[in-house]
Amino acid sequence: MPGFSPAASPGIRTYLICGCGSVGYLILEELKKEGGRLLCMDSNPERVQELREQKIEAFLRDLTDPDMLQGIDPFDIAFVVSDNHEANITGLKTVRRLYPRVHIVARAQDPINEKLLMKEGADLVLYPQHVVARAAIEHLHQLEKHNVSRDLYALLASWSGVFGIVTHTNPDPDAIASAMALSAIAKRANPNLETRIIYDGIIGHQENRTLVNLLDIRMEKLKPETLNECTHIALVDSKGPGANNGLIHSMPVDIIIDHHQEDISDLDRAHFIDIRQNV
Incomplete structure (x- = not known):
């Protein structure tokens, strides 16, 4: 043996x-x-x-x-x-x-x-049948993500002026990193598009301030005059205008990227919406 x-x-x-x-x-x-x-x-x-x-x-x-x-x-x-x-x-x-x-x-x-x-x-x-089924769904999800990313890239490439990226009030690392990522994508898609990250409230926790300082992320306080200078506006890690972000509810936004929203029926004015509740 x-x-x-x-x-x-x-x-x-x-x-x-x-x-x-x-x-x-x-x-x-x-x-x-x-x-x-x-x-x-x-x-x-x-x-x-x-x-x-x-x-x-x-x-x-x-x-x-x-x-x-x-x-x-x-x-x-x-x-x-x-x-x-x-x-x-x-x-x-x-x-x-x-x-x-x-x-x-x-x-x-x-x-x-x-x-x-x-x-x-x-x-x-x-169980090969299950493996094939899971692989098919996974490939479908990858295809969907690719198409969504392509649409976002094309939209940003078509713009001109000032692109304001608004985080939720008192931004945490989720919101800060999301804004930073969207800013990087915008700069790659359209080098002529001025990108600004805007927040309401304060960057309160020490680790959040450290993140901003170490990565040298330029973030501006939300003011009416700042928003007026923006030709296009995006919301990241936030459910919609007026939902914990310092914007008034009727404020038009062009992009919403989030993982909380359930009902998006009132967000149909946005040009691009990417909400993934499983993320």
């Missing part, structure tokens, strides 16, 4: 991929980027030969064989990812019995299989 022993090369992770079909091969391709040692086993002789031709240490083994690990060097992480659920369960049991301390990632065919694999000792269970 092999028991637990460290990988053959200290400091270098060794991965064992059990079942090198479609999912296993994709994992193999990703692990190549990690720089560790790769060991693969599969019950298909042709697949094993293909892997060997790619200079991969591949073994012809059956996951249902209790001796499937015989002759294979110790490993740190095992991926039990064949397309056969029963074979994965059996292979998982074998790996866990012989190497109780290695990390095991197993592939499930459905939610019921997922629970069984966890019960048998898998540290992580991959």
Whole structure:
């Protein structure tokens, strides 16, 4: 019985991929980027030969064989990812019995299989359908963020004059950093656009004053004459005009960037609104 022993090369992770079909091969391709040692086993002789031709240490083994690990060097992480659920369960049991301390990632065919694999000792269970769904939603969110950023950049690039960025009253690091970031984006999009950061109240806490001083952020007190000089106005970390920011409720603003607002029906006069309650 092999028991637990460290990988053959200290400091270098060794991965064992059990079942090198479609999912296993994709994992193999990703692990190549990690720089560790790769060991693969599969019950298909042709697949094993293909892997060997790619200079991969591949073994012809059956996951249902209790001796499937015989002759294979110790490993740190095992991926039990064949397309056969029963074979994965059996292979998982074998790996866990012989190497109780290695990390095991197993592939499930459905939610019921997922629970069984966890019960048998898998540290992580991959349910490909869920992975694909999550990836699709994540890519969709990234696309949405890209489009929103592109629209903001184009809007700023089209302006001229003075761009005033108003924070909430008594700005904290959230508001200060948001204003600073929007100012940097505006300067990159439109070097000819004068950008000014404006606040009402005081910068009260010592850490907030330190943030402004260390980063040399120029911030101006909110005054009627200052707002009159602004051709365009943005609100950051603030729900809307008159909501804890020193502006009157009827004050027109061009941009609102926040993470608190729930009802934006009364903000339709703004040219750009980016409100993310999950941030």
